[in-house]
Amino acid sequence: MKKLFFIVLGLFATLNGWAEGATKEKSFWADPFNHPLLPFYSLVAFIFVIIILVIAISIVLIRTMNLLIGQIEKQRAEAMGQAYVPALSWWDKLTQKLNASVPVSQEKDIELDHNYDGIKELDNHLPPWWKWLFYISIVWAVVYFVAYHFSYSLPLSKEEYENEVAQATAAQQRFLESQPKAVIDESTLVYSPDVAILEKGKAVFTRNNCGSCHRNDGGGNAIGPNLTDEYWLHGGGLKTVFTTIKNGVVEKGMPAWGKAMSPGDVRDVAFFVMSLQGTKPANAKASQGELYEPEVKTEKTDSTKTQAVLK
Numbered sequence: 001m002k003k004l005f006f007i008v009l010g011l012f013a014t015l016n017g018w019a020e021g022a023t024k025e026k027s028f029w030a031d032p033f034n035h036p037l038l039p040f041y042s043l044v045a046f047i048f049v050i051i052i053l054v055i056a057i058s059i060v061l062i063r064t065m066n067l068l069i070g071q072i073e074k075q076r077a078e079a080m081g082q083a084y085v086p087a088l089s090w091w092d093k094l095t096q097k098l099n100a101s102v103p104v105s106q107e108k109d110i111e112l113d114h115n116y117d118g119i120k121e122l123d124n125h126l127p128p129w130w131k132w133l134f135y136i137s138i139v140w141a142v143v144y145f146v147a148y149h150f151s152y153s154l155p156l157s158k159e160e161y162e163n164e165v166a167q168a169t170a171a172q173q174r175f176l177e178s179q180p181k182a183v184i185d186e187s188t189l190v191y192s193p194d195v196a197i198l199e200k201g202k203a204v205f206t207r208n209n210c211g212s213c214h215r216n217d218g219g220g221n222a223i224g225p226n227l228t229d230e231y232w233l234h235g236g237g238l239k240t241v242f243t244t245i246k247n248g249v250v251e252k253g254m255p256a257w258g259k260a261m262s263p264g265d266v267r268d269v270a271f272f273v274m275s276l277q278g279t280k281p282a283n284a285k286a287s288q289g290e291l292y293e294p295e296v297k298t299e300k301t302d303s304t305k306t307q308a309v310l311k
């Protein structure tokens with residue numbers, strides 16, 4: 001008995017190793033044809049099909065044989081002038097055995113001596129099929145206990161859930177990594193009043209409470225400078241403003257936003273800040289820093305026209 005216990009334990013331990021290996025490997029169905037265990041699974045499936053076929057053929061053969069034997073016995077009984085009583089099939093025998101019910105003719109033997117207004121009671125025992133189910137459930141409980149709570153060979157619901165979440169997170173991570181990343185090179189940034197970018201930039205400005213230090217209209221307050229005039233503490237122009245927002249001026253209380261937001265968000269909000277130029281909000285903070293004049297680019301093709309480009 002002790003030996004058997006250890007054999008079963010060993011079996012579960014191997015199962016455990018298997019399950020661990022399987023969870024570390026990527027799932028079979030993700031890419032069945034390149035899975036290392038494909039030959040093994042195919043072999044198991046093949047053997048399974050063969051077993052089913054053998055069972056099916058055996059059933060057909062046995063039935064035919066029984067039919068033939070029945071016919072021979074019937075002929076023999078007729079030849080001997082006896083009445084032919086067909087033998088019980090295995091199924092009939094099995095149901096009789098499983099039910100083991102007392103025939104009505106013998107009920108007298110198991111009658112209890114109760115009698116309530118003509119209602120009597122029989123001392124029927126539990127049908128064997130019921131008892132067997134009970135025994136099987138006891139055995140199953142032991143197997144279940146050892147597998148789930150003793151050897152931890154199989155995952156409990158919580159663990160199953162956690163495994164699935166971990167797998168989904170890993171899949172999400174892989175997907176995100178496979179997506180091309182937008183490369184934002186500040187040295188090539190050129191300002192344009194792109195409505196979509198300005199909208200997003202405004203959202204970033206609002207979301208990060210830039211207004212708490214620069215006022216919602218960018219006019220500046222006791223903490224942050226005016227962002228709507230042409231005077232800049234750290235230099236004007238989109239590229240410089242982008243860098244200021246990205247790196248911040250931490251010692252003066254301007255956070256380094258490049259650490260907290262994506263380069264795309266920094267670009268968008270820098271565009272938005274540039275769009276505030278010349279909006280002249282009421283009660284704006286007095287200008288600080290130096291006047292920034294955008295580079296003036298002369299269009300060579302038409303010398304009569306001069307175009308200012310915010311750079």
Ligand code: HEC
Nearest residue numbers: 208209210213223224225232233234235249252253254269
């Ligand atoms: C906690 C307050 C605070 C917040 C929030 C803040 N800033 Fe600032 N910001 C400052 C201060 C203070 C300065 C001036 C630093 C200095 O004196 O050198 C500044 C400077 C700037 C400058 C440079 C101005 C110049 O004259 O060169 C820009 C551009 C700017 N902030 C944009 C932003 C944006 C965009 C946000 C939101 C993403 C933001 N700031 C959020 C405090 C803040």
